[in-house]
Amino acid sequence: MSGLAKLSGVDISTVSRALNDSPLVNGKTKELILRLANETGYAINARARSLRKQSSQTLGIVIPVYPGSHQNLSDPFFLEMIGAVSQAAAKHDYDLIINLPHSPSEIAEQRLLLSGKADGLIVIGQAGRTERLKSLGDAADRVVVWGGMIDAAGYTLVGSDNFEGGRLVGQHLTDIGRHKIAFLGDVDLPEVKLRYDGLVSVLQEQGDGKSLPLLIPSSFDGHEAYRKVLELCDGSTGFDAIFAASDVLAIAAIHAVQAKGLRVPEDVAIVGYDNIGQAEMISPGLTTIDQNIALGGEIMVNALIDKIAGKQVGATLTPTKLVIRGSTVGAKPKP
Amino acid sequence: MSGLAKLSGVDISTVSRALNDSPLVNGKTKELILRLANETGYAINARARSLRKQSSQTLGIVIPVYPGSHQNLSDPFFLEMIGAVSQAAAKHDYDLIINLPHSPSEIAEQRLLLSGKADGLIVIGQAGRTERLKSLGDAADRVVVWGGMIDAAGYTLVGSDNFEGGRLVGQHLTDIGRHKIAFLGDVDLPEVKLRYDGLVSVLQEQGDGKSLPLLIPSSFDGHEAYRKVLELCDGSTGFDAIFAASDVLAIAAIHAVQAKGLRVPEDVAIVGYDNIGQAEMISPGLTTIDQNIALGGEIMVNALIDKIAGKQVGATLTPTKLVIRGSTVGAKPKP
DNA sequence: CATCTTTTTGCAATCGGTTGTATTTTCCGT
DNA sequence: ACGGAAAATACAACCGATTGCAAAAAGATG
Structure with a gap:
């Protein structure tokens, strides 16, 4: 920038101000400077700018995937979320800016937020986050968490209506005459628990208590689900x-039951x-929420x-809807 | 930091120096400062630090996905690469730090590298990158590109041996007696062209010219491939x-041929x-490179x-190997 | 105890922008 | 041409750390 100043003589x-299109600068001057900036391939130094402006125009995303977490980043859900x-x-x-904690104890929230590397943080999944989010103090006002709606949350939550999602599935399955339903997943996670609930x-509304779901515990790891x-x-x-x-678990389940000679x-x-x-894209197409x-x-x-920006923001639900495909009805999906 | 200075009286x-564990600082002093830093939850300001040190301890990744590019970020390949x-x-x-260009013309390389937001850049796919990478000047020394090995490349390339990958597939398919092979993909992309070549x-080595592959052009979009x-x-x-x-194209292809009543x-x-x-995880399991x-x-x-760090780095190939699954042999994959 | 080393600490410049305020220039109307 | 308002520009402080160099404190030696 000092180079541009010398070149243009201001x-x-x-x-x-010219580069930021300030109205305080004369049109001609602005034009000259912008032209020079272009010609010399000048780019504003983000490091200096963010120090001075106390803002880095960067958001952080924290994905709770670490060695031993039984979640892995290759789960398309995470990846699509990142995208x-x-x-x-x-x-x-x-x-x-992406952060994958090295270990459960690492406080990525602190590294990114308090250091100013990110202006705000998006955290995927709320498992075990409550306490550590509290440790952020004021900075917690710049955090949004993806997760199931729970009352105790002291932070801004966004997520699908997991309970409703579970209900939609229950209704659909009973609609097509299925009553011996197995639930595959880890109900220790708040989001999963809501789906289960x-x-x-639905099953309770529909009738006899003996049709309660069979619980098959499994982490979000496809291979574990396959074995289960x-x-x-x-x-x-x-x-x-x-x-x-x-x-991912459902696809593993399809694969597994087919391997046992059962039809889906x-x-x-x-x-x-x-x-x-x-x-x-798989066959049969997967019915899902x-x-x-x-x-x-x-x-x-x-x-x-x-x-x-300092505004108060409440929790938000994303629309939750059932997508019916071949894994629950018909023998062959039509595109 | 000035707060810590007042607290500790230095x-x-x-x-x-204490926070950076410099040997210039007395052990007791260091201990005191570290303890205070811990107690007050102090985090070094990354903005100031990176300005002064001229380094942000951040890498950038550029994914050539923009509206109209027919690539979409949901391709698990990109997402797994990000991970x-x-x-x-x-x-x-x-x-x-992730950058998805808004449009083909946007020079993300410039925004991230020259601005100092990232110390170096990883670019996925070299299509049309050659010229714009040149426009980076010296900064091009801090760029690595994922792509097929081509001679003209003036930058550091990393990628699988696409030509060899294509050969492995050709050998495998002819091994199992298939000779009327269709190739599904866009050979205008250097990486895809090498796979095709x-x-x-292989086909040329094996015999008659009439067994040359049938070329079915398709972008990396699964839906387009399905139609094709x-x-x-x-x-x-x-x-x-x-x-x-x-x-992704292969999975779409499986789905499509099955929809037509053909068996895979x-x-x-x-x-x-x-x-x-x-x-x-799909059925049948996908044979792939x-x-x-x-x-x-x-x-x-x-x-x-x-x-x-200023070192010279040459191109590198990742090991390329054929993984055989049910989509080419056997009727039912064993896990 | 004086002197010389070695440790330890403080001072002040620096990184490269942004922005409040002062100053200069330009533009008006009279 | 002159005074005053408006527009444009310059000056200088500041953001929060790092680091070369000077200074002070502590330790060693005779």
């Missing part, structure tokens, strides 16, 4: 449907959760930018 | 195998490229960090 303060948030942030001229609530479903098939408990806590959906109907891109990840990302970014 | 320069790079960067205490080279394959099935050209330029692999063998996580994305990400990060 003070760097004028150069700064959605990134695109939404770009619309507002924010960049996105939704399913249960194989075991389920080997066991003596009959079932005619599986509601999996994520699409004729013998076992399978429903997932998330509606990842692959859900419609659409969380509208793209919209979710956008809502989170908007909410976060509002919070950074 | 100059901020001493505080700075791999992010994890590799974290190992070296670098953060990762590899396939062709449906058309192929409707047409009069016989084929007994499809080599798709990516796993009995009627049509299908091979993909990338070995994304879903490749083994493993690019080892995780390793690729690590290699790129290592190379980039070396380049940032």
Whole structure:
């Protein structure tokens, strides 16, 4: 910038104002400076700018994936979420910085937020986050969490209506005559618990208590789910449907029951959760709950930018809808 | 930091040295300052630090996905790449900043690199990058590109051996007796062209010219590929195998031929490229070329960090290997 | 105890922009 | 041509750390 100042013969303060299109600068001068900047390929130094402006035009996203977490980043859900948030942030001229904690104890929130590397933070999943978010103090006002709606949350939540999602699945499965439903997932996670509860609530409404779902615990790891479903098939408990806590688990479940010679959906109907891109590309197509990840990302970014600007922002639900495909009805999906 | 200085009664320069564990600071003093920093939850201001040190401990990744590009970020390949790079960067205490260009003309390279937001840049895919990378001048020394090995490249390339990958597929398909092979993909992209060329080279070695592959142009968009394959099935050209330029295309192809009542692999063998996580989870399992994305990400990060340190770094190939699954052999995949 | 080293700490410049305020220039009307 | 308002520009402080160099404190030696 001092280079531009010398070239154009004005003070760097004028150069700064010109580059920021300030009305304080004369049109001709502005033009000259902009031309020179272009010719010399000048780019404003973001480091100095963000120090002075106390803002880095960068959002952070924290994904709770670390060695041993049984979540892995290859889950398309996370990846699609990163993509959605990134695109939404770009619309507002924010960049996105990713943080994968090295370990559960690392306080990424602190590293990114308090250091000023990011102006605000999006956290995917609320498991075990409550306390550490409190440790942020004022900075917690610049955090948005993706997760299931729970009352105790002291932070801004965005997420799909997990309970309603569970209900939609329960209704659909009973509609097509399935009553021996297995639930595949880890109900220790608040989001998963809500999905399970939704399913249960429908079954309870519908009738006899003995049709309560069979709980098959599994982390979000597809390989673990695959094994669990194989075991389920080997066991003596009959079932005619599986509601999996994520699409990855559902796809693993389809694979597993097919490996055991069972047909989907004729013998076992399978429903997932998330509606990842692959859900419609597999055979049979996967019936699932659409969380509208793209919209979710956008809502989170908007909410976060509002919070950074000091506004109060409440929790928001993304539209939750059931997408019916071949894994629950018909023998062959039509595109 | 000035707060810590007052609390501990020393100059901020001493505080700075203490926090950076400088040997110039007395052990007791260091201890005191570290304790105070902990108690007050102090975090070094990354903005000031990076301005002064002329380094932001941040890498950038540019994904050539923009409206109208027919690539979309939901392609698990990109997303897995983001994950791999992010994890590799974290190992070296670098953060990762994502940039999705708004439009083809936007020079993200400039925005991130020259502005100092990132110390180095990883670019996924070299299509049309050559000129714009040149416009970076010296900063081009801090760029690593993922792509096919081409001679003209004036930048550091990392990627799988696409030609060899194509050959492996060609050998495998001819091994299982398939000779009427369709190639699904856009050969205008350098990486795809190399895969195609590899396939062709095998077919030419093996025999008669009439077994050259049938070229089915398609972008990396799964829906387009799906339509193209449906058309192929409707047409009069016989084929007994499809080599798709990516796993997403291959999965779409499986779905499409199955929708037409054809069996995979009995009627049509299908091979993909990338070995994304879903490749083994679908039915039938997808035979594909493993690019080892995780390793690729690590290699790129290592190379980039070396380049940032001023070292010269040459091109590197990731190990390229064929993963055989049910989409080409056997009727039912065993896990 | 004086002197010389070695440790330890403080001072002040610096990174490259932004912005409040003072100053100069330009533009008006009379 | 002159005074005053408006427009344009310059000056200088500031953001919060790092770091070369000077100064002070502590330790060693004779």
